[in-house]
């Protein structure tokens with residue numbers, strides 16, 4: 001039995017935005033080299049590191065959970081991810097831990113169980129993909145108001161500037 005590491009949600013978000021196909025394509029970064037997954041995920045030294053194809057497959061499946069949340073289907077996608085990894089719960093004095101049988105299942109199980117844990121404390125409407133132009137990066141909104149629509153303050157301010165320019169460029173009413 002192999003231990004499944006617990007991932008912080010901020011790590012999950014960074015990993016998906018770096019490795020999933022759709023955020024890379026939206027940003028025109030398909031050809032860019034990938035950042036080191038072990039650093040992004042704070043992957044434990046003792047756990048085998050997934051191959052690049054395993055990393056992108058897991059990132060794409062996790063992206064699906066974020067993008068489905070808008071339609072209230074995050075749990076459908078999450079259950080799909082968990083079914084492929086089949087993590088087994090193990091009770092211990094410090095609470096519930098997860099294990100898997102094969103090395104290739106560690107990453108999908110880590111992503112799936114970390115999302116499951118987060119969704120136990122937050123509504124799925126707080127997961128989403130950026131509304132900015134040329135950006136579909138995922139976000140996990142932990143703000144008190146929970147009204148986030150952009151991955152970052154950069155995308156939010158770009159959106160505001162573009163909206164301002166659109167208003168300015170509209171013809172003035174003639175009366």
Ligand SMILES: [Zn+2]
Nearest residue numbers: 130135151155
């Ligand atoms: Zn964005």
